[in-house]
Amino acid sequence: MEYVPDQNARYSEVDYWDERYKTEQCYDWLGCFSKFKHLLEKHVKQEDSILTLGCGNSALSGDMYSAGYQSITNIDYSSVCISAMAAKYSDCPGLSWHHMDMRQLSFPDASFDVVLEKATLDAIMVEEKTPWEVSPKTACFMHKTLTEVSRCLKHGGRFISVSFANPFFRKRYYASTQYNWSIRTYTYGEGFLYHVYVMTKGEELSPEDAALEKKLLEDPESPTRLTTVPFADDADFLSNIGV
Numbered sequence: 001m002e003y004v005p006d007q008n009a010r011y012s013e014v015d016y017w018d019e020r021y022k023t024e025q026c027y028d029w030l031g032c033f034s035k036f037k038h039l040l041e042k043h044v045k046q047e048d049s050i051l052t053l054g055c056g057n058s059a060l061s062g063d064m065y066s067a068g069y070q071s072i073t074n075i076d077y078s079s080v081c082i083s084a085m086a087a088k089y090s091d092c093p094g095l096s097w098h099h100m101d102m103r104q105l106s107f108p109d110a111s112f113d114v115v116l117e118k119a120t121l122d123a124i125m126v127e128e129k130t131p132w133e134v135s136p137k138t139a140c141f142m143h144k145t146l147t148e149v150s151r152c153l154k155h156g157g158r159f160i161s162v163s164f165a166n167p168f169f170r171k172r173y174y175a176s177t178q179y180n181w182s183i184r185t186y187t188y189g190e191g192f193l194y195h196v197y198v199m200t201k202g203e204e205l206s207p208e209d210a211a212l213e214k215k216l217l218e219d220p221e222s223p224t225r226l227t228t229v230p231f232a233d234d235a236d237f238l239s240n241i242g243v
């Protein structure tokens with residue numbers, strides 16, 4: 001309970017994470033690697049170049065490295081997190097750590113076989129009062145991130161998103177021809193189910209997902225219609241966190 005904020009909205013603030021990572025050593029949101037290893041192994045090869053978004057102080061990259069994955073680049077917008085993780089894993093040459101915002105990745109196009117995120121996109125949704133009606137700001141945030149993910153993926157590369165959110169609420173963001181990927185979904189967990197989305201770059205959306213995209217584009221209230229709206233405060237946000 002020590003790290004639970006007074007308001008959920010704090011989960012979307014870099015100050016909250018910086019403060020938390022000053023003392024918290026390790027925490028894995030949505031369970032540790034062993035819980036969904038069987039699903040990752042289907043889609044990630046040990047020699048793949050992997051980018052992890054919002055790595056936090058999770059053991060995931062370290063555990064994957066121990067399991068034989070050789071090249072994992074990790075980013076987080078908390079500088080406290082990145083310094084601590086770089087020190088903790090200084091003897092693992094295949095792991096690298098970068099202070100970076102996931103909406104503005106400083107990697108060239110097509111630089112990774114796999115982009116992985118666990119609970120990081122969930123963290124940006126916390127300010128929303130209801131998953132039915134997401135604010136233009138959050139929709140824009142999501143779109144910027146997904147555009148960057150798609151840009152950095154190689155053809156045939158996979159974006160793997162591990163989430164609390166079920167397909168009804170999450171697929172509406174991922175099902176877009178703009179990102180040029182297909183979507184597969186899986187679940188893991190006992191009792192409470194978590195969701196794993198695997199987007200493969202260069203594959204077409206299934207007819208069902210293409211129909212979902214069409215429906216959302218025709219809906220004047222849909223957040224996907226707002227994805228290209230620029231927000232002045234995004235620029236302020238990026239400069240505030242110094243990346």
Ligand SMILES: C[S@@+](CC[C@H](N)C(=O)[O-])C[C@H]1O[C@@H](n2cnc3c(N)ncnc32)[C@H](O)[C@@H]1O
Nearest residue numbers: 017028029054055056058076077101102118119
């Ligand atoms: C809920 S935690 C998940 C941590 C880790 N992925 C895990 O599975 O335990 C969300 C993480 O995303 C990071 N984060 C949030 N927004 C970010 C952004 N725009 N760019 C990069 N990292 C971000 C936070 O600093 C935090 O470490």
